[in-house]
Amino acid sequence: MSVLVGFDTRLVVQGMGTAGAFHAKQMIEYGTKVVAGVTPGKGGSKVAGLEQVPIYDTVEEAVRLAHANTTVIYVPPPFAADAILEAASAGIELIICITEGIPARDMIKVKYVLDLEYPEVVLVGPNCPGVITPGQCKVGIMPGYIHKPGGVGVVSRSGTLTYEVVGQLTKLGLGQSTAIGIGGDPVKGTDFIDALAWFANDPGTSSIFMIGEIGGDSEERAAQFIKDHIDKPVAAFIGGQTAPPGKRMGHAGAIISGGKGAASDKIAALKAANIAVAATPAEMGTTLAKVLGL
Numbered sequence: 118m119s120v121l122v123g124f125d126t127r128l129v130v131q132g133m134g135t136a137g138a139f140h141a142k143q144m145i146e147y148g149t150k151v152v153a154g155v156t157p158g159k160g161g162s163k164v165a166g167l168e169q170v171p172i173y174d175t176v177e178e179a180v181r182l183a184h185a186n187t188t189v190i191y192v193p194p195p196f197a198a199d200a201i202l203e204a205a206s207a208g209i210e211l212i213i214c215i216t217e218g219i220p221a222r223d224m225i226k227v228k229y230v231l232d233l234e235y236p237e238v239v240l241v242g243p244n245c246p247g248v249i250t251p252g253q254c255k256v257g258i259m260p261g262y263i264h265k266p267g268g269v270g271v272v273s274r275s276g277t278l279t280y281e282v283v284g285q286l287t288k289l290g291l292g293q294s295t296a297i298g299i300g301g302d303p304v305k306g307t308d309f310i311d312a313l314a315w316f317a318n319d320p321g322t323s324s325i326f327m328i329g330e331i332g333g334d335s336e337e338r339a340a341q342f343i344k345d346h347i348d349k350p351v352a353a354f355i356g357g358q359t360a361p362p363g364k365r366m367g368h369a370g371a372i373i374s375g376g377k378g379a380a381s382d383k384i385a386a387l388k389a390a391n392i393a394v395a396a397t398p399a400e401m402g403t404t405l406a407k408v409l410g411l
Contacts, residue, residue, distance in 0.1 A: 240306025267292015
């Protein structure tokens with residue numbers, strides 16, 4: 118089993134520029150069905166090395182002619198919000214937005230429109246590495262070779278730490294069901310609770326690793342959700358433990374402000390929910406292994 122992406126994913130790449138084309142090739146090599154690309158004004162053209170992928174002017178054409186059901190967005194920040202809404206209006210129900218630097222005001226509008234007009238649409242990101250179901254499908258920028266099919270569901274605000282925990286898990290012989298990078302922006306689509314609920318209901322996921330970071334209260338809410346609703350083994354790590362208050366660290370949402378969002382608060386909430394928390398990034402894999410009795 119898998120969460121969000123798998124063998125039935127038919128992907129359209131919005132923004133088939135340098136980055137989009139590079140990662141489209143990587144996704145195809147992994148086995149993902151990339152059925153179309155969208156670059157306005159370049160419909161009917163060909164991309165070097167991707168001649169088998171038709172290019173359309175609109176997502177509507179990609180859905181109608183190539184039967185795309187999922188999109189990945191590499192559109193530049195000023196236009197990415199419109200790209201998300203275009204995909205939703207075309208009937209795409211899974212939108213994975215890689216673009217970093219989308220203005221928060223734009224994303225507030227996107228969230229409002231999606232919630233009001235397209236409640237069935239799942240948005241992952243923006244500013245995320247994507248989603249991968251090992252051995253089946255990868256959508257995004259993550260290195261596929263470090264992943265291994267298995268039962269650990271991974272959800273993370275940090276792309277780099279996602280790769281780190283996956284690499285550790287794979288070396289320990291712990292494969293992954295699906296890894297979801299939710300991104301580190303303050304305004305985004307999928308949050309921890311969404312992913313945790315998917316993993317809880319997925320028979321192919323037997324345990325979960327969650328990576329949070331400073332800023333906001335998503336991790337605290339996730340801890341309570343795990344305590345109330347998840348009966349599968351869970352381990353976690355919180356990044357930014359040495360970050361000073363008031364200074365943004367890396368992601369736009371990674372900032373301690375108003376006395377809230379500190380790593381210590383999140384770690385305390387997780388431990389109060391009886392969730393094992395890795396002390397350092399190097400101990401993420403072994404922390405879950407201990408929870409599993411390995």
